[in-house]
Amino acid sequence: MKRKLRDVLAPMTFKEKVDYIWEYYKLHILGSLCLLLAIGFTAYEMTGQKEVYVSVVFGGQPITKENLASIREQVNDGLIPKEQQSYKEVLVQNIQLGNDETLMSIEETQRFFAQVTGGIIDVLIMEEELFQMFHEQDLFLHLNGLKGFDTLHIDEADIIYEEGTSNIYGIRVSDLDLFENVEGNDGMVVAVIANSNNDEGVIEFLRFIFS
Numbered sequence: 001m002k003r004k005l006r007d008v009l010a011p012m013t014f015k016e017k018v019d020y021i022w023e024y025y026k027l028h029i030l031g032s033l034c035l036l037l038a039i040g041f042t043a044y045e046m047t048g049q050k051e052v053y054v055s056v057v058f059g060g061q062p063i064t065k066e067n068l069a070s071i072r073e074q075v076n077d078g079l080i081p082k083e084q085q086s087y088k089e090v091l092v093q094n095i096q097l098g099n100d101e102t103l104m105s106i107e108e109t110q111r112f113f114a115q116v117t118g119g120i121i122d123v124l125i126m127e128e129e130l131f132q133m134f135h136e137q138d139l140f141l142h143l144n145g146l147k148g149f150d151t152l153h154i155d156e157a158d159i160i161y162e163e164g165t166s167n168i169y170g171i172r173v174s175d176l177d178l179f180e181n182v183e184g185n186d187g188m189v190v191a192v193i194a195n196s197n198n199d200e201g202v203i204e205f206l207r208f209i210f211s
Helices: 005-009 014-047 065-079 106-117 128-136 199-209
Strands: 051-059 088-095 123-127 159-161 168-172 188-192
Touching: 051 065, 051 106, 051 199, 065 088, 065 199, 088 106, 123 128, 128 168, 128 188, 188 199
Parallel strands: 051 088, 051 123
Antiparallel strands: 123 188, 159 168, 168 188
16 A cells, blocks of 8 residues: 555655655656746736845745745845835745654645756755755855855854865854844754855845845
């Protein structure tokens, strides 16, 4: 008798769940990506979807709609001039990826990997445990390779280096005012997806949250 996916995943760690889902569902994920891109293109053609200046995802535990809306409003007001907000935006999403104690949503995981594969996500903000797991999978680029990173003012104690190197892969952000009302924000880290080609948007987002 075929075992249910929930039963298969239940005893696994979060990393094992991600590896399993990617191995057995990558065709579905890539299919979801194609559908996502097709829908996005159609929506843009039909509705004049706004240009995305930088795309930010809160990955992990859910954030209330109120908190997400507040962060989205503050970031857009801080980065996009008022006269440009009718056609340009900072895209801020919450994708619930779960942790070792909770069963991941297959749909949310597919959505996440589809957006990563399609180069849709620039910045990921997540719990440090999730950051370490994704870092082991080479999901992030080193931040000091970004043009303009050396102009940012970041507390050295918040910087996360790759062990044995001077490469910076993450920055702790739990103490920032922007995230003070996010439930369970202890241990939050910001990182940049490896296939992001949006240095300007990423740097300006980081400059805003650390200002």
